[in-house]
Amino acid sequence: MTNTISELLDAAAARAVPVVRGITDERLDDPTPCAEYDVRGLANHLLQVVINFQAMAAKKDADFSAEPDYLSEGDWRGRFADETDVLVKAWAAPGAEEGTTGSMGMAARTLGEMVLGDLTVHAWDLARATGQEFTPDPVVVGEVTESFAALAPMARKMGAFGEAVTLPDEETASEFDRLLAMTGRNPHWQQP
Incomplete structure (x- = not known):
């Protein structure tokens, strides 16, 4: 049986939320394994992703051009x-996973799997950067791995x-x- 995106997002969020709650203010300027972001930037980005993908679940466009300072x-x-x-509920709505x-x-x-991957991989980035433990849901990892294997060439071209x-x-x-490793991260990354 295929898990719904909302079920998978619920499992991923259960692992990501404690990581975000565990970020202390003194760690916000620390680097992350996601080289273009420090902790502050990555937390902002992840919150923007979560909000924008709520709109996409409702078949609306999302705006990634601005980078709000949610923090x-x-x-x-x-x-x-x-x-x-809200993201989990948006993807649980009838028709959210259908069409384009x-x-x-x-x-x-596919877009649901993208936000699932961001929620999982960026939670690891933030955990690793702030000295927290992170163990992803194995079902989520299987789903994201399969999806990202197909998306990787395009994702690399887009940066x-x-x-x-x-x-x-x-x-x-x-x-x-x-x-x-597929996403360009060293799984053994340590805070410099």
């Missing part, structure tokens, strides 16, 4: 938890993924480590 707007950690709840959505006219399910990282322990690496 200056009060309880952003609580807002992240609230917005992930967004200005690129992509399959709605969303870095070049794949070669793992020295490819044979014994976990599925999640292979997923991180």
